[in-house]
Amino acid sequence: MSYILDQEQLDGLEEALTTDLMTLGIQSVILIDMAGNVIVNLDDGKVRHDVYSLAALAAGNFGAVSAMASIIGEEEFSLLFHKGKSENINFTKIMDDFLLVSIFGNDVSLGYLRLKIDEVIKKIKVLIEQTRTT
Amino acid sequence: MAFINTKTKEVQVKLVFVGPGRGGKTTNLEYIFSRIRHRIESDMVSIKTQGDRTLFFDFLPLELGEVKGFKTRFHLYTVPGQVYYNASRKLILRGVDGIVFVADSSEARFDANIDALYNLHDNLKEYDLNLEEIPFVMQWNKRDMPDALSVEELNKELNPEGYENFEAIAVKGDGVFDTLKCVAKQVLRQLQAT
Numbered sequence: 560m561s562y563i564l565d566q567e568q569l570d571g572l573e574e575a576l577t578t579d580l581m582t583l584g585i586q587s588v589i590l591i592d593m594a595g596n597v598i599v600n601l602d603d604g605k606v607r608h609d610v611y612s613l614a615a616l617a618a619g620n621f622g623a624v625s626a627m628a629s630i631i632g633e634e635e636f637s638l639l640f641h642k643g644k645s646e647n648i649n650f651t652k653i654m655d656d657f658l659l660v661s662i663f664g665n666d667v668s669l670g671y672l673r674l675k676i677d678e679v680i681k682k683i684k685v686l687i688e689q690t691r692t693t
Numbered sequence: 694m695a696f697i698n699t700k701t702k703e704v705q706v707k708l709v710f711v712g713p714g715r716g717g718k719t720t721n722l723e724y725i726f727s728r729i730r731h732r733i734e735s736d737m738v739s740i741k742t743q744g745d746r747t748l749f750f751d752f753l754p755l756e757l758g759e760v761k762g763f764k765t766r767f768h769l770y771t772v773p774g775q776v777y778y779n780a781s782r783k784l785i786l787r788g789v790d791g792i793v794f795v796a797d798s799s800e801a802r803f804d805a806n807i808d809a810l811y812n813l814h815d816n817l818k819e820y821d822l823n824l825e826e827i828p829f830v831m832q833w834n835k836r837d838m839p840d841a842l843s844v845e846e847l848n849k850e851l852n853p854e855g856y857e858n859f860e861a862i863a864v865k866g867d868g869v870f871d872t873l874k875c876v877a878k879q880v881l882r883q884l885q886a887t
Contacts, residue, residue: 561695561704561790561884569700594788595752595768596696596705611754612738615768619740619749622784692694 562692564598571686572599579679583672585663586646590683593618593656608662617660621650640669651676653683694788695884703764706880707788708873711813712795713805714746714774717834720863721795722753722769725873728866729755747773750785760881767877774809783816791828791880793872795863796851798833798841806851824854828879831858832872837865 564572572590576599580588587602589610595618600610621639628635639650649672651659659680663672696705710718719739726737733755740749751771758765772782794813796806817823831852833844844860852858857875861868 561697561887563697563699565699569698592694592696592788594694594696594707595770596707596788598696598698609735611766611768612735612752615738615750615752615754615770618787619784622787623749623781626780626784 560692562690564687564690568686568689569599572683573601575679575682575686576601579675579682580661580672583663583667583675585661585667585672587662589614589617589660589662590653591618591658591660593622593658595619598657606662613660617648617650617658621652621658649673649676651680653680654687657683657687659683695790695880697763697884701764702762703766704760704884705766705768706790706877706884707768707770708791708793708876708880709786709789710769710771710793710795711782711786711809712774712832712834713797713802713809714776716774716795716797716802716805716809717861717863718771718774718795719747719751721793721832721834721861721869721872722751722771724863724866724869725755725769726753728870746775747771748778749773749781757877760885765877765881767880769873776808776812779812779816782812783819786816787820789817789820789822789827790883791830791876792824793830793832793876795832795834795861796847797838798835798847799838800840800842803842803850810851824856828876828883829856830872830876830879831856832861832863832868833858834861834863834868836860836867837862 590599591614595615597614641648649661738752742748753769755767772785859868859872
């Protein structure tokens with residue numbers, strides 16, 4: 560089985576992520592699915608991450624945390640965030656099958672970023688709901 | 694589940710190598726990586742225990758040419774083989790598009806092969822999948838073991854359905870690319886049919 564995103568959907572996703580997140584000054588944002596596929600990858604032009612490895616690890620990491628939540632009787636952990644010395648990663652689940660990975664420096668407020676992520680997720684959901692599966 | 698990106702003209706596919714512990718799943722990926730590392734930007738990712746056993750998974754992204762103008766990007770994963778790592782195995786199988794079962798030909802590991810096959814069926818069931826609908830290839834690894842069972846015996850006991858199968862000595866690279874090509878072809882055939 561496979562799923563297809565068309566040009567219009569992908570343009571819409573890129574535009575929403577650029578307008579709502581990249582303009583905050585974050586380093587990069589990657590929209591992936593839970594199988595580890597990379598759907599959209601945007602960066603500020605200054606970084607060059609190994610996006611496919613990052614996506615595989617992010618999907619695995621999120622899956623592992625969800626399994627831990629289930630073991631202790633939680634449906635899920637709503638906040639998944641890793642803080643580094645100068646770079647940080649925030650993971651946000653979108654519907655059941657997608658994950659938004661935001662990488663940002665200490666100059667960006669986590670609270671404000673999460674607020675903006677909530678806004679962009681609404682747009683992403685509308686775009687993804689039109690997806691075809693074959 | 695494969696993802697088709699119509700903007701970048703790219704198809705992303707997930708292949709998972711499963712099988713009993715110490716059967717040679719990671720060795721398959723290491724051999725592939727050793728042969729292609731000069732033409733890919735990524736490193737192979739391995740999450741291992743201190744004892745060098747796969748703890749979570751290995752990951753290797755690989756481009757395998759074009760189909761109908763779309764670049765095909767295969768994401769190769771292994772799962773940990775040991776019985777008690779089932780939660781990790783199940784996670785990695787999410788969205789799988791093709792499976793390679795790396796069996797250990799050694800007679801001493803025959804039961805471990807059976808357990809791993811049953812476990813695969815159980816885990817796929819959790820995602821409402823079954824082997825009949827997924828590209829699947831068997832690899833009889835470790836053909837150089839002194840107690841290796843014959844291919845006829847292995848096929849009779851582990852592969853009565855007659856899935857495509859290959860003999861291998863992954864540590865030397867024998868049979869590794871034959872197996873990979875076969876499962877990749879099956880996946881692409883299935884994608885083209887949809």
